[in-house]
Amino acid sequence: MTTAAARPGGPTRLASTSTTVNAGQLRIRTSATVGKPVWEDLVGHFEFGVTATQPYRLQFDASADVSRDVRVSVSRADTPFTSAVDQTVALTSTTRRFTFDFTSPFGDPKAVLLFHFGNHAASTVRLDNISLTPLATPTGCGCRSATRAPWTTSWRRRCTRPSTRRRSTC
Structure with a gap:
C-alpha cells in the first residue's frame, strides 16, 4: 500500500477535514472537534484487506503545526470494528518516523487504515511515506x-x- 494521496482520487476523509498534497506530503487540515469522539474527524484508506495470523509492519512519517495526538488503527470495516493495531502517537512540528509491527487477529478483505483526528483543536497534520507491508x-x-x-x-x-x-x- 502506498500513501493514500498518491492513489487516484486521493484519501477517503470524513467530517470537515480538507486534504491536499504538497511536496509529496499528504496535508490534512483538521476541524475543531474538542469534546467529540476521536473518530469524529478522520482520513483513511479503505478495502485493502488483511489476512488472519499474518504479521504486518505499519510505517509512516508524521508531524503537525501544533503539538497534538493522532490515533492510527487498522481495523475491520464492519462491526465489531476489531482493531489489529490501534496506537496513539504524539506529533510535534518535527517530522518523525513511526513503526508498528503487529499480527492481524482477523482476516478482512475490506479492512481499513484510519488516522483519527477528533477531540482536538483545529490543526494541520502532515503524513508521508505510509506503508502497510506483510512480513515474511x-x-x-x-x-x-x-x-x-x-x-x-x-x-x-x-x-x-x-x-x-x-x-x-x-
Missing part, C-alpha cells in the same frame, strides 16, 4: 520450520539443525 515468516538460522507462539506477535522458532539432528530454539 522468519525461518533463519538453518531452521526448516517456524511456528508462531499463540496470542502474541513474537515468533518462537523450533529448529531441527541438519548438521546435529537435534531440536533447538533459535
Whole structure:
C-alpha cells in the first residue's frame, strides 16, 4: 500500500477535514472537534484487506503545526470494528518516523487504515511515506520450520539443525 494521496482520487476523509498534497506530503487540515469522539474527524484508506495470523509492519512519517495526538488503527470495516493495531502517537512540528509491527487477529478483505483526528483543536497534520507491508515468516538460522507462539506477535522458532539432528530454539 502506498500513501493514500498518491492513489487516484486521493484519501477517503470524513467530517470537515480538507486534504491536499504538497511536496509529496499528504496535508490534512483538521476541524475543531474538542469534546467529540476521536473518530469524529478522520482520513483513511479503505478495502485493502488483511489476512488472519499474518504479521504486518505499519510505517509512516508524521508531524503537525501544533503539538497534538493522532490515533492510527487498522481495523475491520464492519462491526465489531476489531482493531489489529490501534496506537496513539504524539506529533510535534518535527517530522518523525513511526513503526508498528503487529499480527492481524482477523482476516478482512475490506479492512481499513484510519488516522483519527477528533477531540482536538483545529490543526494541520502532515503524513508521508505510509506503508502497510506483510512480513515474511522468519525461518533463519538453518531452521526448516517456524511456528508462531499463540496470542502474541513474537515468533518462537523450533529448529531441527541438519548438521546435529537435534531440536533447538533459535
